[in-house]
Amino acid sequence: MENVVTHEDWKVCFAEAAPGLILFARQFVRSVADAEDIVQEAFVRFWRRQHPIENRALLFATVRSISLDMLRRDARRARREASAVAEADQSTAPQFDPTTESQQALSVAIDRLPAEQREVLVMKIWNELTFADIAEVVGISQNTAASRYRYALAALKKNLISHE
């Protein structure tokens, strides 16, 4: 029996995945608006190509690819306008909605992680991708993905303990 994905399924899928996708995109671009643009472009491209809705690794790989493209494209311009616009832009908007002090501390600690550990952590914790999926998205081995995840947790733990 054929599994038909309806228009409503895509909408629900996006509504569920959007927060995690934007969080993932923000590991590459600091601006919320840029991250939303990236996620929109990635999701619409994913939908137009009619990829299987369950293939989340491919969706994240698309987000990553578009983000890196944007970084490369904007690198020269960013050097020129690095000063004033960055101050006024909403790039420093928080990635999380912390409700307690400990969550606030955790959010700050996540920001301090190395980028390659942070992107693995984001895919694993808030998007529930497997290490196999993460390895496919990033282009690394599963062992490397698992190692980066463990290093990230260890660094977070160490950071939190030192601030207690």
Added chain:
Amino acid sequence: MNDFSELEGELKRLRPAVPSADLMTRVEQALQQPPLADGPVRGAQAASLQFGAACRKHLRTLRAHVANPFGKLPNGAGWQPALPRRVNWFALGLGTAAAAAFLILARVDVDRAREKKPTLAASTPAAPQIASQPARTLLPDGVTRVVYNTSDDGLVFPSGSAAPVRRVRSRSQETLQWKDPGTGASLRVSYPTEEIEFIPVSGQ
């Protein structure tokens, strides 16, 4: 179990920021259009998506500038919505190399053409080259005659003669040869000949 289960639980309780309502509306509008059945987003549709994102980004920048008028305006002056494009460095390099090769070849051709083009001073007809060379002296070097056929036509009586004569016809190939002792060059001329001979016949 690992030592991080408590930390993982804490992390999962930390919720990502909620996306803006504007994003949900934009994606919902995009989903209203028919999807492509034949693969990737290309051409105008991809450009449209990227152009929309670029416009929104520049609008945000402008708003930021309005909020902070003493800050620098990006991109020099005014709003410059540039379509983001990926530079294909390989194609660019190949094209540059081809253009450089073409220019080099074109320059070589121009130089050759200039060399061929006669100048005003040289337009006077030059003296014949042969006049400046020493006169060639071809000396006769030999004559050969090869008779390859002889036939006897019998007795004939030439007009005004009472005695008969025998007419003999011979065909041959004659070759004349000249040689220049100075250069060693030689000239050879070869031609066929036919000779008719009348031999008196005694009437004893």
